[in-house]
Amino acid sequence: MLNKITGHQVDRRLLLKGAAAGGLGIAGATMLAGCASAASGPMSFGARTVDESPTKQLEALVAAYTAKSGNEVTYNATESNAFQNNLSQYLQGTPDDCFQWMAGYRMQFFADQGLLEDVSDVWDDIGNQYSESYKIASTGLDGKQYFVPQSWYPWGMHFRKSMMTEIGMNPEDLYNWDDFMGALAELKGQGLIGLAAANKGGWEAQGTFDILNARLNGYQFHVDLLGGREKWTDDRVKEVFKHWEMLLPYQNNNVLDLEWDGAMQLLLQKQSGFFMMGSWFGGNFLEQSQEDYDDLMIIPFPEINPDHARDTVDAPLDGFCVASNGGNSGVGKEFIKFAGDMEGVQAMLDTGVPMTSANSGQDQSGYDAFQVAQQAVMDEAKYITQFLDRDTRPDFAGPIVGPAFQSWFKDPSSTNDILESMQSQWDALAPL
């Protein structure tokens, strides 16, 4: 199957080349043009979610595309963890033509394996609707684009406005670490959890590590550490865990029994003051009620080292890719172009599900207060990182970092052993 399809593609390319070389340039050009606009036939779309809000958005996108192009789109939804676990098998088999995925290392890895379709020509058409940094995040190791962004969200400290008003705390005033520790102590004094935390899934706490490391040691060190150019046994990494340990007394003590949604419940039920998470969970608050959503607010993680101020933020970029082995990648590319174009973005926005689109055409005057605050968190940052499990090797993030952080929560005094073990496991990774 795989060979058949790639072979078929080669044939088509050869054909076009032959046509051009044979002095039939004009005919070739019209053929190309014909291909581009008349790509037709049914295609399938793979959604990496089964949650209510994003599904509503994606179905609206698919419906808008079908209405415009007349091409039938089959919508296949998979739960996000299962989708992630099966991705390499999925892409080697008979994947959906266009599917939801993430920017950064995770995309580059599969692009490098030849499993994603080059969408540089889509970027030629709609690239002017995106900032340069999004184009970079969509680019593979070979300099071509393989990804079209859908939306972004910052990681930060989320809280409920009404709750803070009741307590008489103004989170906007919490600028640095001391301010923040003071606030946590005050919350604890009131019998509340300062910071809701979860790590049963193994990834939740990675966001806290990212931001502590970036705040203490700066963007460059963080990126170098995840790229293997710095060592986990470095004293600067130990410093991160020392600061993390200071947070533990203010966290719920069943971190390893909660997944992200459990910790979110703590914020939702006003049992905890702050929740460090990506803003995407705002959609879950909205599913509860408009009132809960309107109550939600975000501030950047506090400054720790004045040298780095609050200059870095984890802001993962979600979006779409076209699979090379899909049955109809021509239509897949047309779909991805529609999804990235303001027209498709508008279809998703029209559902009323809050979304901070990566498309610069989104009318920011329509942002609600929470979205404005998300934008402010972004604007304060000079450097954007994706997230630990998107910025480092997948065979390191999942099987090694996840369990290592979990065992740290079980015994925070074992930091040195854990870091040594992480470094030796990094060193033993398969050569790339």
Next chain:
Amino acid sequence: MTSSTTLDPAPKKALQAKRRRSFSKRDRLTLGFFIGIPTFLHVALVWFPAAATIYLSFTYWTGIHIADIQWAGLANYENIFFNTPIFWDALRVNVIWLIWFGVIATPLGILLAYQIDREIRGSKFYQAAYYLPVVLSLAVIGIIWNFLLRPDGLVNGLLGLEISEAVSFFGDDRYNIWVILTMASWRHIGYIMLLYLAGLKAVDASLREAASIDGSTEWQTFRKVVFPTMKPVNVIVIVITIIESLRAFDLIYIIYGSSGGLPILGVLVFQNIAGEGASMKGAAYAVILFLLSIVPIIAYLRAQFKEDMK
């Protein structure tokens, strides 16, 4: 020597030919069909992947392009044994699992079978109650118990505990393994009970009668008369106990995902071989797990058959 070897094959061949001739064409076709297809399927679906896994455990590979396979020698094994603390944690959990099943769950299943076999009052009811969980897959059992025991689950709700104060049934190392083992035993006991019950029904009642006439106590009858006559069933029960404890996966996966919240070998295999994090470290884990399961079983069966030969 020469004479004997030259003489021997001829009658043998004749014999073989005779035997072959005794199958009609249709017989041969049928036999070929019924033996050939299962053999082919078995080799293709079991032996080939098993051999490939063993080979791949000595390589580096992301699992995508065949051409990218690189010979790694023992690197994956060295990595597991010397660099990966979670391997030892997982091995510990699997060993505890095996001991628990061997010492508590399986004997309990046998005891229940014995009691029910004596047809105490309401034995049909007990039989159904104990057997019920066996109908469910471990994955479903995981879902049921997860509903009960998770922080916002039924038990913590009945205890009136908020999520933040909830008893950490799955997160706290002090008791999570025992919680999991209780869940797994719930099914395992019923399974063993059923197997044993079937065996007990086949034990000749006159044997017990004879034993009791000779003045043997209940325990003596079981140990010296019933248990030995149940030997084939005992072998199956022991093999099943070993396999079930080492291959444990579904229950843990439902509750913890592949995150390693309670590390066991089955999950380590999966975590390192599926998904983005795929590397042939997963294959090496699979080989280790395979050896751990097969070695004690072979050793046990050999000992058993040797005894039988005597």
